[in-house]
Amino acid sequence: MPVIEVEHLRKYYGDVHAVEDVSFSVERGEIFGILGRNGAGKTTSVECVAGLAQRDGGRIAVLGHDPQDGDVALRERLGVQLQRNALPDKLRVGEALELYASFYREPADGDELLALLGLADVRDRAFDALSGGQQQRLSIALALVGRPEVAILDELTTGLDPAARRATWELIGRVRDRGVTIVLVTHFMEEAERLCDRVALIDAGRVVALDTPAGLAARGDREQRIRFRPERPVDRALLTALAPVTSVDRLVGGELIVGGGDGLLLAVVAALAEAGIEPLELRLEQSSLEDAFVALTGAQDAPAAAAGPAEAIA
Numbered sequence: 001m002p003v004i005e006v007e008h009l010r011k012y013y014g015d016v017h018a019v020e021d022v023s024f025s026v027e028r029g030e031i032f033g034i035l036g037r038n039g040a041g042k043t044t045s046v047e048c049v050a051g052l053a054q055r056d057g058g059r060i061a062v063l064g065h066d067p068q069d070g071d072v073a074l075r076e077r078l079g080v081q082l083q084r085n086a087l088p089d090k091l092r093v094g095e096a097l098e099l100y101a102s103f104y105r106e107p108a109d110g111d112e113l114l115a116l117l118g119l120a121d122v123r124d125r126a127f128d129a130l131s132g133g134q135q136q137r138l139s140i141a142l143a144l145v146g147r148p149e150v151a152i153l154d155e156l157t158t159g160l161d162p163a164a165r166r167a168t169w170e171l172i173g174r175v176r177d178r179g180v181t182i183v184l185v186t187h188f189m190e191e192a193e194r195l196c197d198r199v200a201l202i203d204a205g206r207v208v209a210l211d212t213p214a215g216l217a218a219r220g221d222r223e224q225r226i227r228f229r230p231e232r233p234v235d236r237a238l239l240t241a242l243a244p245v246t247s248v249d250r251l252v253g254g255e256l257i258v259g260g261g262d263g264l265l266l267a268v269v270a271a272l273a274e275a276g277i278e279p280l281e282l283r284l285e286q287s288s289l290e291d292a293f294v295a296l297t298g299a300q301d302a303p304a305a306a307a308g309p310a311e312a313i314a
């Protein structure tokens with residue numbers, strides 16, 4: 001039986017249709033991603049799942065309970081780290097953890113949690129003296145202190161540097177290994193690809209796709225792309241004349257990206273070989289989750305950058 005079931009969730013703020021029609025279910029032990037661009041309705045959806053916002057329509061069951069009922073037993077089994085979380089500036093790490101632990105009958109061991117999150121050394125430091133990464137890890141610790149069966153984490157790595165982001169991903173993997181089911185709101189494609197078992201892509205308050213990251217990526221642009229640096233300049237016509245080729249772009253630095261359909265790689269490599277030009281650093285790029293994001297949401301502002309600035313060959 002799913003741990004979380006959401007059916008036709010609807011939530012309006014006055015005229016703003018924050019969530020129009022969202023349905024998904026999360027199985028025990030899964031890391032389930034909710035992906036979408038800014039304002040898509042991700043946070044509102046998880047606030048309803050966490051019982052922090054009252055829905056206007058639809059059905060939600062979390063561990064068999066309706067979160068809207070305010071059931072204390074459910075609150076104890078659910079850990080929530082929300083984007084809008086903030087702590088008093090002068091509250092120390094250890095104090096925050098003790099405070100949150102006091103809300104639960106059987107809280108986790110504080111020392112163990114601080115060690116797990118790499119916060120043991122800053123236990124006596126005030127919230128406003130923590131780095132962004134440490135504040136983020138503390139908010140995760142607070143979400144986990146009640147030993148939840150289900151953790152809802154909203155924009156867990158926004159604002160973190162790449163190293164802190166990777167460390168947080170590892171941490172989430174470890175939390176899942178302890179049997180916690182995780183719902184992860186993100187707009188980082190790479191985060192969803194690395195961590196999530198399945199992803200719901202939300203756009204304008206609706207689920208537009210629900211699949212594994214790989215399944216979702218396969219729905220994107222079906223075009224293949226080959227990327228290489230020719231050892232000497234290539235005549236554009238040599239490539240555009242090939243049947244599978246649909247586009248030829250040159251990146252700053254002279255790298256070429258050739259797009260096209262089936263048989264692209266073979267055709268391009270054969271034509272280059274015939275012209276005596278070696279393609280250096282050759283790689284085939286599969287369609288990515290980001291392509292799917294753009295294709296399914298029409299988003300021009302898909303967050304994770306793709307190939308970089310491209311300029312057509314004259």
Ligand SMILES: Nc1ncnc2c1ncn2[C@@H]1O[C@H](COP(=O)(O)OP(=O)(O)OP(=O)(O)O)[C@@H](O)[C@H]1O
Binds near residue numbers: 013019044
């Ligand atoms: N409390 C509120 N009052 C009024 N409008 C709201 C409220 N909360 C959210 N909204 C609106 O509902 C829509 C969905 O917001 P939501 O925060 O759920 O999106 P999101 O996908 O989480 O976006 P982001 O990635 O920017 O956090 C937006 O248009 C937002 O402005």
